[in-house]
Amino acid sequence: MRIAVPNFEAIVEEYLSSRNLDLMMGLLYGGQNYEYNFHYQTYDFKRLSELLTGAGFSDVKLYDWRDFLPPNYDDYSRSYLPHMDFEHGRLMSLNVVAVK
Secondary structure, X not given: OEEEEEEHHHHHHHHHHHOOHHHHHHXXXXXXXXXXXXXXXXXXXXXXXXXXXXXXXXXXXXXXXXXOOOOOOOOHHHOEEOOOOOOXXXXXXXXXXXXX
């Protein structure tokens, strides 16, 4: 299974760097512009890995979106600040793969 969720560690680092809370709101709470666009949990790799392992998954590790997505495919797993700045931006997505 591949999962991409907002990376709390990256969010904190970006906030401490920019001190711009407005940039973090969608990452923390979802866009809230339709029924399913809400975030109810916060994850870093340690927490997500423990939850997945507890649910019977193994071989939990990070993955690089470049290994799976076709060019120009806009997916949350390649969420950067500044937006789409793959070269100089900070990846805001926690991309994890696990096996069950």
